[in-house]
Amino acid sequence: MMEAAVIDGARGLRLTWSIMIPMISPAIFFATIMTMITSLQVFVQPQMLTGGGPGNATLPLVMWIYNQGFKFQDLGLAAAGAWILFALIIIITALQFGAQKKWVHYEH
Numbered sequence: 001m002m003e004a005a006v007i008d009g010a011r012g013l014r015l016t017w018s019i020m021i022p023m024i025s026p027a028i029f030f031a032t033i034m035t036m037i038t039s040l041q042v043f044v045q046p047q048m049l050t051g052g053g054p055g056n057a058t059l060p061l062v063m064w065i066y067n068q069g070f071k072f073q074d075l076g077l078a079a080a081g082a083w084i085l086f087a088l089i090i091i092i093t094a095l096q097f098g099a100q101k102k103w104v105h106y107e108h
Helices: 002-007 012-040 044-049 063-073 075-103
Strands: none
Touching: 002 012, 002 075, 044 063, 063 075
């Protein structure tokens, strides 16, 4: 397709925007979904670097769930936080799947 577009006269930005991006849009879509889920589940970096501090400035939801469950022994609150995290991931993923109909192209 790239070669055919070049033969037809597409160059530079037009080639990238009209040919290359639509061809790799399923991979971009998958990468954005996985990156969003991974970013909501970050734990190790803030735990090792700051421990969630100063104050709660670097306390992600997963670390809060961990602290409630294992540090403060409040398993019910930790379970509720985990369900909230699950619902948040499902809602954002559903929104991304809804928006993908406009920019992800599967035809060859």
